[in-house]
Amino acid sequence: INLRTVYAFAREMYPKLSTEYIQYGTAGFRGKAEFLDSVMFRMGVLATLRSRFRGGAVIGVMITASHNPEPDNGVKLVDPKGEMLDASWESIATDLVNVSDQDLEQHVAKIIKDNSIDITSSSHVFVGMDNRYHSPRLLKAVADGVIALKGNVREFGIVTTPMLHFFVVAANTKETYGKPTEEGYYEKLIKAFELLRNGQLENGNYKNNVVFDGANGVGARKMLQFIKRMNKSLNISVINQGIGPGKINDECGADYVKVLQRPPISMPVVEPFTRCVSVDGDADRVVYFFTNEKGEFQLLDGDRIATLVAGYLMDLVTRSEIDLRLGLVQTAYANGASTDYIVNELKFPVSCVPTGVKHLHHKALEYDIGVYFEANGHGTIVFSDHAKATIATASETKASAKTLLLLIDLINETVGDAISDMLLVETILNHKGWDVKDWISTYNDLPNRQLKIKVQDRNVIETTNAERVCVKPEGLQTEIENVVSNYKRGRAFVRPSGTEDIVRVYAEAATKEDTENLAYEVGVLVQ
Template identity: 35%
Template sequence: MRPCMHYPEVPNTNELNRLLKHFSIPPKTKFTYGTAGFRYHHELLPPIIVRIAIFAALRSSSLDGEPVGLMITASHNPEQDNGLKISDSNGGMLPIEWEAMATDFANAKNLKLLMEIAAKNNSQPGKEMIVHIGRDTRSHSLHLSQLAIRSLKAFGAMVIDHGLVTTPALHYNVLRSNVNHMPNALLYGSSGTSFEKEYLNSIIGSYVSLLSTKSQLYTQKIHWNKRSMLVDCACGVGGLKVPLLNQMIEEFTENSGILLDTSSLVHLTPVNLPGDGPLNERCGAEYVQKQQKLPVIYTETDETLNMEYVASFDGDADRIVFHAKDVDGNLVLLDGDKIAVLVSSFLQEEIEALSTAVPFAKSIRCGIVQTAYANGSSTAYLKNVVKTDVVIAKTGVKHVHTAAHHHFDVGTYFEANGHGTVLFGKKFFELLAKAEQCLVSTSRKNRSNIAWQRLRVLPRLVNQAVGDAISDLFLVDAILYLKGWNLYTWGQLYSDMPSRQCKVKVQDRTMIHTNENETKATSPIQLQMALDAAMDAMAKNSPTGRQANRPRAFVRPSGTEDAVRIYAEANSQKDADALATEAAALVYKLCNGTGNLPSFTKESKL
């Protein structure tokens, strides 16, 4: 299905004034830009939609007409919430320096103030202003997207409406519209089909090509057991896309000419589709990862569901976690940390294999970007076993994405919540070109040649704009297939340190400050001293003195509410709970806590 084009009209000041007046800012309300946009109860969104639609048009104008994007979604939040994510022309997040202007726009009362804010930021309406727009499956998303389109047309912008689409697909579509921002435009030919069809075909074609490399390592035909994966779509928009993928995989393999045993291809069984149950409620990636529980399956089926190989998306399909049920019925979780370890290990193995024939591969900088929330065991495994560089960045996609670009030629990032991707830099594409010169005429069964074949399809398989549940699903499945692993084998690479997360409500979160990567509190000054003392005391009583297993706790102010978020991990769940409880008590005491004090032990200290 092709997106609907809404062509620009002459800027209609009267219409804009009517919209701004009708959708006025509620009294005593202050809207704030979050990690990627705005997210509130859906009844509060219309004033923001009108104003940020105009803001998006101005952002496009400031880039000489490069298209940008608006996605109507509240991601993993419950159904009653909604939001607005902004995609910049490179498919990524809005530049940090524009976030303050977005906040000012969201709170401006009239058109005159909006234009004054724009002028102050050297931004003016232009001849070309192009905005891609998409929406998730929430009952109020259609109304909000129509309001955005109405506002954009009144301002004189061209609108490309993709309708119901995943957030990563919307970001990909924006990037695809700005080929000057693509890491290697030659990898992305125009197929003449819709953006979404091209997006899915790119993923599927690369996935099938990657799987086909396994048979080249064997001298005789091997029959692989038929594989199936259960996909929990969180009752969200991903549930509209996953059912298409089985059909598209079958069509691609029939028409591509790639010789591949069809039993090698994973068969996807989608459950928790839109309408099957409440969006994100007791299902989806956020629920499984945060609550450490198996998802509720709302879909009615007579089939016996395969709970040994399950993936869970979130509501807008930009996060994914994998999980299984063990023989005792307990959850075996493979979260973003485990995905990062699997993917980075695979990348380094293939680059190392290529380096035997192409020495230039040894100069490629591979690495991982994590946040303070990454489990300590994953960080230790990456450093000590995978032997890759690890950079700790501030929490938030915009921070880890930027760090991956800055530090590495092949930079992988996955937050523990399952949002992540791999970014391939200019030097990586130089490696592919050198490898082609060296290997194009060699035997296909040469290990270096196979490594080259695998590496060259990855930039088309992996969404280069943003974390993508569908893309990451096929990437992980392909790696597991090539290694001959199941989820249990993967999960045994290392054991997570037990952890506990909680939050403490405070009178004013702005009194809490942290260092750049949020691993330490810098104010109040007594807070970090007290946290260090608590960690030191627990470490002295620990059964092991290894640094990798040292108890760890950090605190950071919430970006959306007057609260402080707390993370603690230790060698046992009892110790993690105790450390989180003590950290919460310290925050409550030193940072003017309010409301109830969270406690995971019988007694809490104050």
Template identity: 35%
Template sequence: MAAAAASSPFPAASKLAAAHPPPEGVKYAYGTAGFRMRAELLDAAVVRMGMLAALRAKQTGKAVGVMVTASHNPVADNGLKMVDPSGGMLAASWEVLAAKLANAGIADVGAELAAVAGEGACGDAACEGAVVIVGRDTRPSSPALADLVAAGVASVGGSVLDGGVVSTPQLHYLVGASNATARACESARLGGLRPDVDGYFARLATSYKACLAAAAVDAAAAAPEQGTTIIDAADGVGGPQAARTASDLAGALSWEVRNAGDSASLNDGCGAEFVQKGRTPPRGVDAASDALPGSRICSLDGDADRVVFHAFVPAEGEAGASWELVDGDKLAALLAVTVGAPLKRAGGEA
């Protein structure tokens, strides 16, 4: 095996791949959500995706991202998804390459990389200057998998920027901001694009206040007079991120975070997937204490890239409350009405 690695067009990468063989009988499939399965089955796939991400960064001349997460899956699972330089999803043509490389035999990894890199672009330093931003969620398995991604990047000569524990939307922002892909006018109006997590929070706060101003809403009066907003953070990365956002928007927006940080209970009886599919409230909330006028509940998933709203609605003139879910379709309709009103006032078309 050592001789095969030495004769490979990518010697260091082939040696690393040999040290992390795919489990017997496992077939990797890269879809919209990237790779996702039991965490202990992922070593081979994530180390090879580090290599592929570096090649993508080298060929585009811009940073790309890798997020280690399994989103709304149970805590024993994990996964990986790649982020293109725009901050959007990986190009569909590269999803095919990802699956092919992940499933290649150990002896074929170097050849598969060479097919992607092109003639004359191989070797242990092939991706010198390429940058891959790696983020991860709060699962216990995520740090080790993120380290394997970094090892894969390094094996082909690329460099890693550690995004740390971030939500998936934050990683998308970090990649897009690093490559300055936002329109200049929008960037200037909202305070620029700082390619770090502080820049993400600053932009979020500035954008929210700009929306209030456009709708002629007094920021100090934006918080409800009664009740509160409760965030069910699914015991994932959304807990600390929501707390930071509330701090940045103090006086304009307030909420209470529940299910905020026990990663061992990630997505267990809580979170957007549990609420939407089960049509039931998450743990940590109940009608007895949370059925207050003006109160509403927001459930995130484990990597905070998905949301549903719901509430306990007190019955008029009667004891008790009914639970009502506002799913994606209803949220879309609500957004259309909310955006349409200021457009009409401004003389535009809704």
């Protein structure tokens, strides 16, 4: 392989247009699409090297800016087991993207040497993208990066982020996880879902219909595909389908609904207490919401899903008379009331980790059954090999264990998957005979508020203790604590965002008014 080709490609087709430093953050590289061509090309190169480094295992590259606005795009790498790119390679990615075109060839040679990569070995890269109009152009750049290093590239076109993770894992497990195709994905989830329904479409308070807000993103398209393949086992009406003038995530989708705590645009008139679901632009996050009889908006976010799932799994494990270690992983953004409920009512072990799925996923792997969710609706459940074997054995005699076994197939263990998570929630509510009223009455959320604060350099803020305590700049934490102490059930923290050039403020307190004031006061301290 001649590394000259890499340089030639880069110079001729993907020149670096901006010298602004960019960093591989919580969700890979993000930015305005027009500056990302060279980033994409180089990530194609890196994915090829990473695949060779991992003995030829498939590496995934997903092109999306998730819940961010339409002009943005981004790219993240998926490691062989479906995990986010290993942290030790994040800095390799950052350095590679920031070198000049002139230095690129030498830099690639250095990565190869430093990591003892056999450049002649085989390499496999899977690429997927969301439905932003600039994604196809950027996908070509990634593919050219792979081709420049003579790797094998397989393009999946428009897919959700969790679908791409699924394909990577399916291919790397020699298809024991599933078939690495779009049909293979639908087939596995729908089969499990319909077996779990077992013909029982309505039960108690549970009604068999939902409204699905697709955020004008890929989730909408894929949900329409699900509907075509399902045996009317769930009536789903899809809004914000992404056809027409609606822009991705614009006044719709999981992030909008969660952060602004209001329904998305284009909501049809529905009966009070109708279950509504919002996913984000690449369908790895999901939240539920509804309006009550007074027309008030009510949110059921990632914390609600986590507690629902945790309680249900615990119940099944107990009834199956098997001994497995269950645990739930949250971040500092989890509503305090949800944590209290899990600890005091469900008596479920909980841990708190820094923001970002990689941290949650990693921690969840420490349990036999690890449930993890960010408050924004990003999460899933992972089962250890020991758990799978134990459940399989018990399923021969216990109906509850048989249900658990089917749930494993319904869950996309590789990463948070909005559609799979939604089908899981639907299954649990159906089995319990619950409507949203039953679900929301398990505990009362504390009012909470997030603010985005623009500062000169967000990285002057450093945190510890899973981001709940600020250690730099000095003195800020004491000031925050002083403010917080004036509020009943008050809690607040600040941290630099890993995906936007801002500092995030989170506040919760006993009343809505207190929460607003607390968030404001902490925001002022940061500015």
